Amino acid sequence: MNARSTASKPVLVRLTEADLPCVAALEEASGWPMGGSEAQLAATLADPAMAVYGLMVGDGQAGGDELAAYAAVARLPFEAELQAILVDEARRGQGLARKLLAVVADQARDWGSERLLLEVRAGNAPAIALYRAAGFTDDGVRRGYYPPCPAPQPASLPGQETTPPRQAGAAGAAREDARLMSLTLCAG
Numbered sequence: 001m002n003a004r005s006t007a008s009k010p011v012l013v014r015l016t017e018a019d020l021p022c023v024a025a026l027e028e029a030s031g032w033p034m035g036g037s038e039a040q041l042a043a044t045l046a047d048p049a050m051a052v053y054g055l056m057v058g059d060g061q062a063g064g065d066e067l068a069a070y071a072a073v074a075r076l077p078f079e080a081e082l083q084a085i086l087v088d089e090a091r092r093g094q095g096l097a098r099k100l101l102a103v104v105a106d107q108a109r110d111w112g113s114e115r116l117l118l119e120v121r122a123g124n125a126p127a128i129a130l131y132r133a134a135g136f137t138d139d140g141v142r143r144g145y146y147p148p149c150p151a152p153q154p155a156s157l158p159g160q161e162t163t164p165p166r167q168a169g170a171a172g173a174a175r176e177d178a179r180l181m182s183l184t185l186c187a188g
């Protein structure tokens, strides 16, 4: 990581392979392996077609900073796709995801992407509210896309269909729909 935070203001950092331990720790603590397995997460961090941003918070003391949130976006030929966005449970409701989403959208604009795409579990109300507030609109539904999710929790993003440990689901439980959403980035 290339910056330090202060107690009051989260600091934006571009994450690299060297940050794998702290991203994995955030996912582990949150129970949301959004980046897939650790190997998949490492590949994401190393992929030149991906941009991964984090928000660091801390007490300003050496070694006191923590990764509070991260988001990953993939560059596609004409569009960009949000692959993951995760905020530490203790830091939710403070605008961190809104900030990261704006950074991701700016990154996609810099790439010249026409739209920012995502998929979200139909039952992931906090994430859907976040995306709507950021201007995303509905593109459709992919029926039964996700494995069952027993807890009132979110969502894998595109390509992350693997059932996370805390989303194993009861045997025979119904799969969950994916909502497809997008944000238009340029007038075209």
Ligand SMILES: CC(C)(COP(=O)(O)OP(=O)(O)OC[C@H]1O[C@@H](n2cnc3c(N)ncnc32)[C@H](O)[C@@H]1OP(=O)(O)O)[C@@H](O)C(=O)NCCC(=O)NCCS
Pocket: 032, 085, 086, 087, 088, 091, 092, 093, 094, 095, 096, 097, 098, 099, 119, 120, 121, 124, 125, 126, 127, 129, 130, 131, 133, 153, 154, 155, 156, 157
């Ligand atoms: C979804 C998630 C990323 C939101 O992070 P957050 O930092 O708490 O969100 P923010 O504080 O930036 O909220 C921004 C806006 O999103 C909406 N929002 C966020 N959480 C919400 C909630 N629990 N209920 C209703 N709306 C919510 C609100 O519109 C909010 O604006 P407001 O505070 O002015 O009302 C977070 O809950 C999370 O990490 N969840 C687990 C992982 C996940 O589901 N990722 C998305 C997968 S598709």
